[in-house]
Protein backbone atom coordinates (compact mmCIF):
# COMPACT_ATOMS: atom_id res chain seq x y z
CA UNK A 189 0.00 0.00 0.00
CA UNK A 190 1.45 3.35 -1.05
CA UNK A 191 -0.21 6.65 -0.24
CA UNK A 192 -3.30 4.79 0.84
CA UNK A 193 -3.59 3.02 -2.53
CA UNK A 194 -3.18 -0.71 -2.73
CA UNK A 195 -0.77 -1.76 -5.50
CA UNK A 196 -1.13 -5.31 -6.77
CA UNK A 197 1.38 -7.36 -8.70
CA UNK A 198 -0.73 -7.08 -11.86
CA UNK A 199 -0.48 -3.31 -11.63
CA UNK A 200 3.28 -3.45 -11.93
CA UNK A 201 4.58 -6.74 -13.35
CA UNK A 202 3.29 -7.91 -16.70
CA UNK A 203 4.37 -10.48 -19.20
CA UNK A 204 4.71 -7.89 -21.90
CA UNK A 205 7.81 -6.73 -23.77
CA UNK A 206 7.20 -3.14 -22.66
CA UNK A 207 7.37 -4.23 -19.01
CA UNK A 208 10.76 -4.80 -17.41
CA UNK A 209 9.81 -4.90 -13.72
CA UNK A 210 10.91 -8.20 -12.12
CA UNK A 211 9.22 -9.69 -9.05
CA UNK A 212 12.08 -8.81 -6.74
CA UNK A 213 11.53 -5.13 -7.57
CA UNK A 214 7.77 -5.35 -7.19
CA UNK A 215 8.29 -6.79 -3.72
CA UNK A 216 9.98 -3.53 -2.66
CA UNK A 217 7.02 -1.29 -3.54
CA UNK A 218 5.32 0.00 -0.46
CA UNK A 219 8.13 -0.92 1.93
CA UNK A 220 8.82 2.78 2.54
CA UNK A 221 11.96 2.31 4.60
CA UNK A 222 12.22 6.11 4.82
CA UNK A 223 9.09 6.20 6.99
CA UNK A 224 10.54 3.97 9.72
CA UNK A 225 11.75 6.14 12.56
CA UNK A 226 14.09 3.43 13.86
CA UNK A 227 15.71 2.76 10.53
CA UNK A 228 18.84 4.62 9.40
CA UNK A 229 16.95 6.12 6.45
CA UNK A 230 14.11 7.34 8.64
CA UNK A 231 16.56 8.72 11.20
CA UNK A 232 18.38 10.60 8.44
CA UNK A 233 15.15 11.93 6.96
CA UNK A 234 14.09 13.21 10.39
CA UNK A 235 17.48 14.83 10.95
CA UNK A 236 17.17 16.69 7.64
CA UNK A 237 13.64 17.73 8.54
CA UNK A 238 14.99 19.08 11.80
CA UNK A 239 17.59 21.20 9.97
CA UNK A 240 14.95 22.72 7.71
CA UNK A 241 12.40 23.21 10.46
CA UNK A 242 14.88 25.06 12.67
CA UNK A 243 16.50 27.18 9.99
CA UNK A 244 13.40 28.00 7.97
CA UNK A 245 10.80 28.16 10.77
CA UNK A 246 8.76 25.20 9.50
CA UNK A 247 8.27 26.76 6.07
CA UNK A 248 9.07 23.61 4.13
CA UNK A 249 6.18 21.26 3.40
CA UNK A 250 7.17 17.64 3.95
CA UNK A 251 5.80 14.88 1.72
CA UNK A 252 6.96 11.27 2.04
CA UNK A 253 4.03 9.25 0.79
CA UNK A 254 3.69 10.09 -2.91
CA UNK A 255 3.15 7.08 -5.16
CA UNK A 256 6.33 5.80 -6.88
CA UNK A 257 4.35 4.82 -9.97
CA UNK A 258 4.39 7.88 -12.22
CA UNK A 259 3.75 8.78 -15.83
CA UNK A 260 6.51 9.25 -18.38
CA UNK A 261 5.44 12.86 -18.44
CA UNK A 262 5.98 13.35 -14.71
CA UNK A 263 9.29 11.52 -14.61
CA UNK A 264 10.83 13.05 -17.74
CA UNK A 265 8.85 15.62 -19.78
CA UNK A 266 7.81 17.82 -16.85
CA UNK A 267 11.46 18.20 -15.82
CA UNK A 268 12.66 18.80 -19.40
CA UNK A 269 14.55 15.53 -19.85
CA UNK A 270 15.33 15.41 -23.61
CA UNK A 271 13.71 12.75 -25.80
CA UNK A 272 17.05 11.03 -26.42
CA UNK A 273 18.38 11.10 -22.82
CA UNK A 274 19.73 7.69 -21.67
CA UNK A 275 17.66 7.75 -18.50
CA UNK A 276 14.54 7.21 -20.64
CA UNK A 277 15.83 3.87 -21.97
CA UNK A 278 14.51 0.47 -20.97
CA UNK A 279 18.05 -0.29 -19.95
CA UNK A 280 18.07 2.38 -17.25
CA UNK A 281 14.47 2.71 -16.09
CA UNK A 282 11.74 0.29 -14.98
CA UNK A 283 8.76 0.56 -17.30
CA UNK A 284 5.33 -0.75 -16.37
CA UNK A 285 3.98 0.11 -19.81
CA UNK A 286 5.13 2.59 -22.48
CA UNK A 287 3.57 5.52 -20.58
CA UNK A 288 4.21 4.50 -16.97
CA UNK A 289 7.42 4.03 -14.99
CA UNK A 290 8.69 3.52 -11.47
CA UNK A 291 10.04 7.00 -10.73
CA UNK A 292 13.81 7.16 -11.15
CA UNK A 293 14.04 10.34 -9.11
CA UNK A 294 11.92 12.40 -6.76
CA UNK A 295 12.18 15.27 -9.26
CA UNK A 296 9.18 13.56 -10.90
CA UNK A 297 6.99 15.45 -8.41
CA UNK A 298 8.37 18.98 -8.89
CA UNK A 299 5.86 20.15 -11.49
CA UNK A 300 2.70 18.82 -9.89
CA UNK A 301 3.64 20.28 -6.51
CA UNK A 302 4.40 23.68 -8.03
CA UNK A 303 1.04 23.60 -9.77
CA UNK A 304 -0.62 22.78 -6.46
CA UNK A 305 0.87 25.96 -5.04
CA UNK A 306 3.79 24.58 -3.01
CA UNK A 307 6.80 26.91 -2.92
CA UNK A 308 8.97 25.28 -0.22
CA UNK A 309 8.95 21.50 -0.12
CA UNK A 310 10.83 18.34 0.75
CA UNK A 311 9.75 15.12 -1.01
CA UNK A 312 11.15 11.84 0.26
CA UNK A 313 10.57 8.54 -1.49
CA UNK A 314 11.81 5.27 -2.92
CA UNK A 315 13.24 5.55 -6.44
CA UNK A 316 14.07 2.81 -8.93
CA UNK A 317 16.94 2.42 -11.39
CA UNK A 318 18.34 -0.44 -13.38
CA UNK A 319 22.04 -0.45 -12.63
CA UNK A 320 25.18 -2.48 -12.05
CA UNK A 321 25.82 -4.27 -8.75
CA UNK A 322 28.28 -3.24 -6.06
CA UNK A 323 28.30 -2.19 -2.41
CA UNK A 324 26.89 1.29 -3.11
CA UNK A 325 24.33 0.49 -5.84
CA UNK A 326 20.96 -1.14 -5.40
CA UNK A 327 18.04 -0.95 -7.87
CA UNK A 328 15.80 0.61 -5.25
CA UNK A 329 17.07 3.49 -3.16
CA UNK A 330 15.72 6.61 -1.51
CA UNK A 331 15.96 10.27 -2.35
CA UNK A 332 14.91 13.52 -0.82
CA UNK A 333 14.05 16.38 -3.13
CA UNK A 334 14.24 19.92 -1.83
CA UNK A 335 12.68 22.86 -3.65
CA UNK A 336 12.50 26.54 -2.81
CA UNK A 337 10.89 29.40 -4.77
CA UNK A 338 11.97 33.03 -4.35
CA UNK A 339 9.88 36.08 -5.23
CA UNK A 340 11.58 39.12 -6.88
CA UNK A 341 11.75 41.17 -3.65
CA UNK A 342 14.05 38.54 -2.18
CA UNK A 343 16.88 38.80 -4.71
CA UNK A 344 16.31 42.48 -5.58
CA UNK A 345 17.21 43.44 -2.04
CA UNK A 346 20.51 41.59 -2.38
CA UNK A 347 21.81 43.48 -5.40
CA UNK A 348 22.57 40.15 -7.09
CA UNK A 349 20.91 38.82 -10.21
CA UNK A 350 18.24 36.19 -9.63
CA UNK A 351 20.33 33.20 -10.72
CA UNK A 352 23.43 34.08 -8.67
CA UNK A 353 21.26 34.81 -5.66
CA UNK A 354 19.50 31.47 -5.93
CA UNK A 355 22.76 29.53 -6.47
CA UNK A 356 24.43 31.21 -3.50
CA UNK A 357 21.45 30.52 -1.24
CA UNK A 358 21.36 26.90 -2.37
CA UNK A 359 25.03 26.27 -1.61
CA UNK A 360 24.76 27.96 1.76
CA UNK A 361 21.72 25.87 2.62
CA UNK A 362 23.34 22.56 1.65
CA UNK A 363 26.69 23.29 3.27
CA UNK A 364 24.76 24.05 6.45
CA UNK A 365 22.90 20.78 6.08
CA UNK A 366 26.14 18.83 5.58
CA UNK A 367 27.58 20.39 8.74
CA UNK A 368 24.37 19.70 10.65
CA UNK A 369 24.65 16.02 9.73
CA UNK A 370 28.40 15.41 9.72
CA UNK A 371 30.00 18.15 11.74
CA UNK A 372 33.39 18.47 10.15
CA UNK A 373 33.65 16.63 6.90
CA UNK A 374 35.62 17.35 3.76
CA UNK A 375 33.33 18.40 0.93
CA UNK A 376 33.62 19.87 -2.53
CA UNK A 377 31.35 21.31 -5.23
CA UNK A 378 31.60 19.95 -8.75
CA UNK A 379 29.93 21.57 -11.78
CA UNK A 380 27.65 19.21 -13.63
CA UNK A 381 24.62 18.98 -15.90
CA UNK A 382 20.98 18.22 -15.16
CA UNK A 383 18.19 18.91 -17.65
CA UNK A 384 16.10 20.67 -14.99
CA UNK A 385 18.67 23.01 -13.43
CA UNK A 386 21.13 25.56 -14.73
CA UNK A 387 23.72 26.03 -13.36
CA UNK A 388 23.94 22.55 -11.83
CA UNK A 389 26.22 21.24 -9.11
CA UNK A 390 27.10 18.07 -7.26
CA UNK A 391 28.21 17.91 -3.68
CA UNK A 392 30.82 15.30 -2.88
CA UNK A 393 31.91 14.07 0.52
CA UNK A 394 35.26 12.44 1.31
CA UNK A 395 34.62 8.95 2.63
CA UNK A 396 36.96 5.96 2.95
CA UNK A 397 39.63 7.52 0.78
CA UNK A 398 37.16 8.34 -1.97
CA UNK A 399 35.03 11.28 -3.07
CA UNK A 400 31.42 10.15 -2.90
CA UNK A 401 28.71 11.98 -4.78
CA UNK A 402 25.86 12.58 -2.35
CA UNK A 403 23.58 15.07 -4.03
CA UNK A 404 22.75 16.91 -7.20
CA UNK A 405 21.30 20.40 -7.25
CA UNK A 406 21.03 23.68 -9.08
CA UNK A 407 19.00 26.69 -10.06
CA UNK A 408 15.70 25.51 -11.52
CA UNK A 409 15.26 25.96 -15.27
CA UNK A 410 12.98 28.96 -15.76
CA UNK A 411 10.83 26.96 -18.17
CA UNK A 412 9.68 24.72 -15.30
CA UNK A 413 8.56 27.73 -13.29
CA UNK A 414 6.93 29.34 -16.34
CA UNK A 415 4.93 26.23 -17.12
CA UNK A 416 3.74 25.74 -13.58
CA UNK A 417 2.38 29.08 -12.50
CA UNK A 418 5.55 30.81 -11.23
CA UNK A 419 6.79 32.87 -14.22
CA UNK A 420 8.12 35.83 -12.22
CA UNK A 421 10.02 33.81 -9.64
CA UNK A 422 13.26 31.84 -9.41
CA UNK A 423 13.95 28.65 -7.53
CA UNK A 424 16.53 26.11 -6.52
CA UNK A 425 16.24 22.36 -6.23
CA UNK A 426 18.32 19.52 -4.85
CA UNK A 427 18.01 15.76 -4.84
CA UNK A 428 20.01 13.79 -2.33
CA UNK A 429 20.56 10.06 -2.04
CA UNK A 430 19.64 8.98 1.46
CA UNK A 431 21.58 5.69 1.33
CA UNK A 432 24.80 7.39 0.26
CA UNK A 433 24.58 9.84 3.12
CA UNK A 434 23.49 7.22 5.63
CA UNK A 435 26.37 4.91 4.69
CA UNK A 436 28.83 7.67 5.57
CA UNK A 437 26.94 8.88 8.61
CA UNK A 438 26.38 5.49 10.26
CA UNK A 439 29.40 3.63 8.82
CA UNK A 440 27.19 1.16 6.97
CA UNK A 441 29.49 -0.78 4.62
CA UNK A 442 27.02 -2.28 2.16
CA UNK A 443 23.80 -0.86 0.71
CA UNK A 444 21.99 -4.22 1.01
CA UNK A 445 22.02 -3.84 4.80
CA UNK A 446 19.26 -1.22 4.61
CA UNK A 447 16.90 -4.03 3.58
CA UNK A 448 18.01 -6.43 6.30
CA UNK A 449 15.60 -7.67 8.93
CA UNK A 450 18.46 -9.19 10.91
CA UNK A 451 18.06 -8.12 14.49
CA UNK A 452 21.82 -7.55 14.71
CA UNK A 453 21.29 -4.73 12.21
CA UNK A 454 17.90 -3.32 13.17
CA UNK A 455 18.55 -3.26 16.92
CA UNK A 456 21.50 -0.90 16.47
CA UNK A 457 19.13 1.86 15.35
CA UNK A 458 16.43 1.36 17.96
CA UNK A 459 17.15 4.72 19.62
CA UNK A 460 16.06 6.47 16.42
CA UNK A 461 18.89 8.97 16.72
CA UNK A 462 21.97 10.19 14.88
CA UNK A 463 25.38 9.47 16.35
CA UNK A 464 25.31 5.69 16.12
CA UNK A 465 28.19 3.98 14.32
CA UNK A 466 27.23 0.61 12.95
CA UNK A 467 29.19 -2.28 14.47
CA UNK A 468 29.48 -4.97 11.82
CA UNK A 469 28.80 -8.45 13.02
CA UNK A 470 31.46 -10.86 11.84
CA UNK A 471 31.86 -10.58 8.12
CA UNK A 472 31.24 -13.83 6.32
CA UNK A 473 33.63 -14.77 3.53
CA UNK A 474 32.73 -13.90 -0.06
CA UNK A 475 32.76 -16.53 -2.75
CA UNK A 476 33.76 -15.58 -6.29
CA UNK A 477 32.48 -17.24 -9.44
CA UNK A 478 33.41 -16.23 -12.96
CA UNK A 479 31.24 -16.42 -16.04
CA UNK A 480 32.47 -15.81 -19.62
CA UNK A 481 30.44 -15.46 -22.77
CA UNK A 482 30.43 -14.02 -26.28
CA UNK A 483 28.17 -10.99 -26.16
CA UNK A 484 25.75 -9.88 -28.86
CA UNK A 485 24.67 -6.40 -29.90
CA UNK A 486 21.83 -6.16 -27.40
CA UNK A 487 23.91 -7.21 -24.39
CA UNK A 488 24.10 -4.74 -21.50
CA UNK A 489 25.62 -5.03 -18.06
CA UNK A 490 22.36 -3.85 -16.47
CA UNK A 491 20.50 -6.77 -18.06
CA UNK A 492 23.11 -9.18 -16.75
CA UNK A 493 22.83 -7.70 -13.27
CA UNK A 494 19.04 -8.03 -13.37
CA UNK A 495 19.39 -11.73 -14.13
CA UNK A 496 21.92 -12.25 -11.36
CA UNK A 497 19.81 -10.30 -8.88
CA UNK A 498 16.75 -12.32 -9.94
CA UNK A 499 18.53 -15.57 -9.07
CA UNK A 500 20.63 -14.59 -6.07
CA UNK A 501 18.68 -11.66 -4.59
CA UNK A 502 20.63 -9.99 -1.82
CA UNK A 503 23.23 -12.76 -1.80
CA UNK A 504 25.04 -11.04 -4.65
CA UNK A 505 27.46 -8.36 -3.52
CA UNK A 506 29.20 -7.37 -6.73
CA UNK A 507 29.29 -8.10 -10.44
CA UNK A 508 32.50 -6.92 -12.02
CA UNK A 509 33.80 -7.05 -15.58
CA UNK A 510 37.28 -8.57 -15.29
CA UNK A 511 38.10 -9.37 -18.91
CA UNK A 512 36.98 -7.99 -22.26
CA UNK A 513 38.48 -8.82 -25.64
CA UNK A 514 37.51 -9.01 -29.31
CA UNK A 515 38.88 -11.81 -31.49
CA UNK A 516 39.94 -11.67 -35.15
CA UNK A 517 36.43 -12.53 -36.28
CA UNK A 518 35.11 -9.50 -34.41
CA UNK A 519 33.40 -11.48 -31.64
CA UNK A 520 33.60 -9.88 -28.20
CA UNK A 521 33.97 -11.88 -25.03
CA UNK A 522 33.23 -10.64 -21.53
CA UNK A 523 34.22 -12.28 -18.30
CA UNK A 524 32.37 -11.19 -15.15
CA UNK A 525 33.32 -12.04 -11.62
CA UNK A 526 30.31 -12.45 -9.34
CA UNK A 527 30.88 -12.05 -5.61
CA UNK A 528 28.37 -13.94 -3.49
CA UNK A 529 28.16 -13.11 0.17
CA UNK A 530 25.42 -13.11 2.74
CA UNK A 531 25.54 -10.49 5.46
CA UNK A 532 23.78 -12.82 7.82
CA UNK A 533 25.37 -16.26 7.59
CA UNK A 534 28.00 -18.25 5.75
CA UNK A 535 26.91 -19.78 2.47
CA UNK A 536 27.57 -23.40 1.61
CA UNK A 537 29.45 -24.47 -1.53
CA UNK A 538 26.40 -26.36 -2.74
CA UNK A 539 24.19 -23.35 -2.39
CA UNK A 540 26.57 -21.11 -4.33
CA UNK A 541 27.14 -23.68 -7.07
CA UNK A 542 23.39 -23.96 -7.41
CA UNK A 543 23.03 -20.21 -7.78
CA UNK A 544 25.84 -20.05 -10.30
CA UNK A 545 24.29 -22.82 -12.42
CA UNK A 546 20.97 -21.02 -12.46
CA UNK A 547 22.72 -17.79 -13.42
CA UNK A 548 24.52 -19.55 -16.30
CA UNK A 549 21.30 -21.07 -17.54
CA UNK A 550 19.32 -17.83 -17.42
CA UNK A 551 22.13 -15.72 -18.86
CA UNK A 552 22.20 -18.10 -21.79
CA UNK A 553 18.42 -18.20 -22.30
CA UNK A 554 17.41 -14.66 -21.49
CA UNK A 555 20.37 -12.66 -22.76
CA UNK A 556 21.00 -14.94 -25.74
CA UNK A 557 24.75 -14.86 -25.31
CA UNK A 558 27.03 -17.84 -25.91
CA UNK A 559 28.67 -19.13 -22.74
CA UNK A 560 32.32 -20.11 -23.18
Ligand code: PHE
Nearest residue numbers: 293295404405406425426427
Ligand atom coordinates in the same frame (compact mmCIF):
# COMPACT_ATOMS: atom_id res chain seq x y z
N1 PHE B 1 17.08 14.27 -9.88
C1 PHE B 1 18.53 14.33 -9.80
C2 PHE B 1 19.07 12.90 -9.71
O1 PHE B 1 18.33 12.01 -9.39
C3 PHE B 1 19.00 15.11 -8.61
C4 PHE B 1 18.63 16.55 -8.69
C5 PHE B 1 17.45 17.02 -8.12
C6 PHE B 1 19.47 17.45 -9.32
C7 PHE B 1 17.13 18.36 -8.19
C8 PHE B 1 19.15 18.77 -9.39
C9 PHE B 1 17.99 19.23 -8.82
O2 PHE B 1 20.23 12.64 -9.95
